[in-house]
Amino acid sequence: MSDPRPPDVIPPLLAGLCDDAALFPPGSLPLEEAVPAHVAHTRGAHAPLVGPFVLAAEHIGRLAGLTAELPPGSFDLSPTVPLPGVRNAVTAAARIPAVRLVGLEVTVPDGVAAEAVVPALADALGAPPDRSDAVTVYVEVPRDARRAPLLAALGASGYLAKFRTGGVRADLYPDEAELAAAILAAVRAGVAYKATAGLHHALRNTDPETGFEQHGFLNLLTATGAALEGAGADQLAALLADRDEGRVAARVRALPPGVRDCFRSFGTCSIAEPAIELVRLGILPSEAVTDLTEVRP
Numbered sequence: 001m002s003d004p005r006p007p008d009v010i011p012p013l014l015a016g017l018c019d020d021a022a023l024f025p026p027g028s029l030p031l032e033e034a035v036p037a038h039v040a041h042t043r044g045a046h047a048p049l050v051g052p053f054v055l056a057a058e059h060i061g062r063l064a065g066l067t068a069e070l071p072p073g074s075f076d077l078s079p080t081v082p083l084p085g086v087r088n089a090v091t092a093a094a095r096i097p098a099v100r101l102v103g104l105e106v107t108v109p110d111g112v113a114a115e116a117v118v119p120a121l122a123d124a125l126g127a128p129p130d131r132s133d134a135v136t137v138y139v140e141v142p143r144d145a146r147r148a149p150l151l152a153a154l155g156a157s158g159y160l161a162k163f164r165t166g167g168v169r170a171d172l173y174p175d176e177a178e179l180a181a182a183i184l185a186a187v188r189a190g191v192a193y194k195a196t197a198g199l200h201h202a203l204r205n206t207d208p209e210t211g212f213e214q215h216g217f218l219n220l221l222t223a224t225g226a227a228l229e230g231a232g233a234d235q236l237a238a239l240l241a242d243r244d245e246g247r248v249a250a251r252v253r254a255l256p257p258g259v260r261d262c263f264r265s266f267g268t269c270s271i272a273e274p275a276i277e278l279v280r281l282g283i284l285p286s287e288a289v290t291d292l293t294e295v296r297p
Helices: 031-041 057-066 083-094 114-125 147-157 176-189 217-228 233-241 245-253 257-261 272-280
Strands: 018-020 050-053 075-077 080-082 099-101 103-107 136-140 160-164 193-196 263-268
Touching: 018 031, 031 050, 031 057, 031 075, 057 075, 057 080, 057 083, 080 083, 083 099, 083 103, 083 114, 114 136, 114 147, 136 193, 147 160, 147 176, 160 176, 176 217, 176 233, 217 233, 217 245, 217 257, 217 263, 257 263
Parallel strands: 018 050, 018 263, 050 075, 075 099, 080 103, 103 136, 136 160, 160 193, 193 263
Antiparallel strands: none
């Protein structure tokens, strides 16, 4: 009997690119809806595009009832958690049979020095980050003077970075120069990263409702590729600012899959929207969105 499952239509360059942050603004889906929606995404033709489910660590316990019918270890989770709460988050996730803790997205409170972050993580987690059974830890890099020393510490430790690229206010969006400098600093420090917030479209754009200048997730991908090839900050800023669909799509098609060793993923409140945009740009085949009903193209 032939295999009834859809073929894998997601190219390696895009595998696991979209972390499911449906709970966060502007999507703000209720948890009771977000969990079954995530499970459906992990079973669709576009499943290889989908990363772990992201939620605030304080809500981990609520997953117990919502995932009770799922097989053990089948629900990949990457909670956001303040640095002092890391140990409790790991313990809470371990209590839920269906949950497989694959990531931690750690925020650094104001007043915590850059040099204190890695020792605090090592104390809370125990396992070295290069061990095969270790959880992938992303540390959200503050947009202040701690960025350079924290990236240096992460580079020496094996923990990864997380960059905030937007939010519910205009001031939460770094401009092209700031984001280019962050990407370049991470590449030079040998630190892989993920991005969070504000990446609602594939390309750089101006949101028609808010007027916010929003980064595109493909722009980040191409800028990371250029940084790995030795490009400078000005070149990266120009790539981040590019709004030409044909030009950006052509750059993406030319990227080697190894770029993803550096730019790991981005959090998105919609899995369907980026998938459908990638199809429209000719980067994904149409078969990848045949079972998506969250939004319509």
